[in-house]
Amino acid sequence: MSNYFPFNPLQYQDHDGQPPQSFSHLTQAEIASCGTDPWFTLETAPPLAQPKSATEAESHISTNKEQCDEARPTCERCKKGPRECVYPEPRPNTKSGTKLGQVREIVEQNEQSSDEYEDEEQEMDPTMQTDELSAEQRSQKRAASARRRPRARISKPNRQRSSRSLQDVLPSVELIGVGTEKCLSPSTDDSGSLSTANSLSAGLKQSEKSSSVSTTASQEASVLWSHLPSDLQHHLEFHQQLTYHHWFFKHDAPYFLYTIMIEHALTYDPLLYAVVGFAAFHRTLKNRDGKIQDFLGYYNRSVTLLRRTLADGKRHTDATLLTILQLATFEEYLGDWVNLFGHQKAAYGILLELYSPETVSETEVRRRILSWYSRFDLFAGLMAGHSTVLGREWFYASDNYYRSQVLNYPENLDYKIEGAVAGHRLIAVDLATLFARLPRGEISITDFIRENKMIGERIENWMNPMNRFLSNQKYLVTSFEAAEARDVDDIVDPYVPGGLLRGDLWSANFMILDWTGIELMHKHQTALMLQQDPPPEMQSLALEICRLFETIEYWPHSRPGAILSTHGTIGIAVLYLPKDERHIMWCRRKLAKIESMGYIYPLTFRKKMAELWGLPELLHWWLPNDECYPPIIRSIRTFIEDRPHNLQPQSEDMRDMKAIFSNMSIQADATDTNRLG
Numbered sequence: 001m002s003n004y005f006p007f008n009p010l011q012y013q014d015h016d017g018q019p020p021q022s023f024s025h026l027t028q029a030e031i032a033s034c035g036t037d038p039w040f041t042l043e044t045a046p047p048l049a050q051p052k053s054a055t056e057a058e059s060h061i062s063t064n065k066e067q068c069d070e071a072r073p074t075c076e077r078c079k080k081g082p083r084e085c086v087y088p089e090p091r092p093n094t095k096s097g098t099k100l101g102q103v104r105e106i107v108e109q110n111e112q113s114s115d116e117y118e119d120e121e122q123e124m125d126p127t128m129q130t131d132e133l134s135a136e137q138r139s140q141k142r143a144a145s146a147r148r149r150p151r152a153r154i155s156k157p158n159r160q161r162s163s164r165s166l167q168d169v170l171p172s173v174e175l176i177g178v179g180t181e182k183c184l185s186p187s188t189d190d191s192g193s194l195s196t197a198n199s200l201s202a203g204l205k206q207s208e209k210s211s212s213v214s215t216t217a218s219q220e221a222s223v224l225w226s227h228l229p230s231d232l233q234h235h236l237e238f239h240q241q242l243t244y245h246h247w248f249f250k251h252d253a254p255y256f257l258y259t260i261m262i263e264h265a266l267t268y269d270p271l272l273y274a275v276v277g278f279a280a281f282h283r284t285l286k287n288r289d290g291k292i293q294d295f296l297g298y299y300n301r302s303v304t305l306l307r308r309t310l311a312d313g314k315r316h317t318d319a320t321l322l323t324i325l326q327l328a329t330f331e332e333y334l335g336d337w338v339n340l341f342g343h344q345k346a347a348y349g350i351l352l353e354l355y356s357p358e359t360v361s362e363t364e365v366r367r368r369i370l371s372w373y374s375r376f377d378l379f380a381g382l383m384a385g386h387s388t389v390l391g392r393e394w395f396y397a398s399d400n401y402y403r404s405q406v407l408n409y410p411e412n413l414d415y416k417i418e419g420a421v422a423g424h425r426l427i428a429v430d431l432a433t434l435f436a437r438l439p440r441g442e443i444s445i446t447d448f449i450r451e452n453k454m455i456g457e458r459i460e461n462w463m464n465p466m467n468r469f470l471s472n473q474k475y476l477v478t479s480f481e482a483a484e485a486r487d488v489d490d491i492v493d494p495y496v497p498g499g500l501l502r503g504d505l506w507s508a509n510f511m512i513l514d515w516t517g518i519e520l521m522h523k524h525q526t527a528l529m530l531q532q533d534p535p536p537e538m539q540s541l542a543l544e545i546c547r548l549f550e551t552i553e554y555w556p557h558s559r560p561g562a563i564l565s566t567h568g569t570i571g572i573a574v575l576y577l578p579k580d581e582r583h584i585m586w587c588r589r590k591l592a593k594i595e596s597m598g599y600i601y602p603l604t605f606r607k608k609m610a611e612l613w614g615l616p617e618l619l620h621w622w623l624p625n626d627e628c629y630p631p632i633i634r635s636i637r638t639f640i641e642d643r644p645h646n647l648q649p650q651s652e653d654m655r656d657m658k659a660i661f662s663n664m665s666i667q668a669d670a671t672d673t674n675r676l677g
Helices: 028-033 054-063 076-080 108-113 135-148 215-225 230-239 260-265 269-285 293-311 318-334 337-354 364-384 392-408 413-437 445-470 508-529 537-554 562-576 581-596 603-613 631-641 649-655
Strands: none
Touching: 215 230, 230 269, 260 269, 260 318, 260 364, 269 293, 269 318, 293 318, 318 337, 318 364, 318 631, 337 364, 364 392, 364 413, 392 413, 413 445, 413 508, 445 508, 508 537, 508 562, 537 562, 537 581, 562 581, 562 603
């Protein structure tokens, strides 16, 4: 999408006018080049260069080092090799879960398209094929290429990339314990470490391993970025301690975030600074004295480099999309849904340019990109009351891929989990599309009722496989002996035996939360469209969401960042709870807990909740006396609320959460005995 110019954060400086210490390796000219325009605009950029002839097109493909065409059993390039064409993907060698295997997606394409300091592309020797190189040869080739390129601001002189690939140094993962304190308490230790090896729970079984890598593996991985400036190295090390929950992923079986994405980042500077900025953001939250400039400058750098790449008309790559999606995740954390919508639109254009529904499932990086983008697309559609931007055929392609994998490898739990996620998203797409059609007059009431009933049946049927999991004692948490005592004012019982899945099915907890949230939205939207009273079971669904949320929060072995993944579902559930003082205070504490961990609920949501509960002080903070209100969160809120926006109709609907709050009464139900405001 050539007309995309992303948001460029304000360039922060220390009080003495100098750049922050963490950016000391940047020159004053570089800092000045970041610009002062803080907002992305949809201006016209130079069009992408296209081959003008068949000969040029063939040369273009060769230069870009395309691998074998995996859409066919045998491709011409393999015949000429000669070598075996790897098709389909090799069968996983585990039954219960995919281990960290070799990362097959190589990112040489980024070397020719990403570096804004590069005057000309480095062409690959036509006698050397990408898929014939060993991991060591590929890494050495990247190191040699890096030495030829003037990357003075990134690569230090006389330092080579390690020949060890990420899959070689990240073979194991361990569960990092987290506390269950009422609010996040940032540490005064600036090391930013979420945990150390000493904090690991020794009694946990191997099946309780999470997606955060162990301290030892993280130290080994650091050799891959040892050529980078020290501040970037430190943040990348911290990145390895985050879990997929911090990105709101449902599952990350191949450890994409720690392998494939990092390999792309090490050859594409916009993505490198986006990844570093995201890690710096979470590291800042752990520091009591953290300041907004501790992380925002890295995003400023990422956006500046991305804008240059897009303006130069260089070929878009997987890394371009990964950069935009990482920036969009940052915007979601900041509660800036308008800029999030801008990133989502940009990602949509590049997605259509690079892939098709037939090719998007061919490699792991493409599948992850589609899954990542799909979440934003669905999020925007469901919040705004619109259908998804991406066509249904893309979601169907993902669902169909994992269905086939489950049939081929029926014992592989990772495929079953990914398949359940893809199937759930396909239902959500059809739900969003159906509810968008009726207000536009594109469907009659009779047809709407018929199709809506079918969607309701699909929602119910989706839980059938989950119910089989819930009956397997192997994966159920039946004892909460180490958990803290319940609050006397608790509205749910978080310690119901068998009420939480663990081990290889830990991800299923969040899928069940999403399923309950979709069922809740389905019932709400149905009542709204048909002008009926909300069904009484909506309150019980909301309470079940609250129970599972609190179980995840209080279970001592929950993975770091786990409750961050629940922010959307719990935000919907609180709308349908009784409006008495006990329930409202419970909700306020949970929303404050999530925000204190870095996820900022948008101002629109806070306004609506203040109206719904009759508590105008919620516009300032969720709890009285600024309880659990970290200074860094206060600074981020102020920054976002002072940020101007150029609203478009769709982004305005999303900002206002039109589908959620449209026609919702802000008064308590007549049956409530305690009315507020």
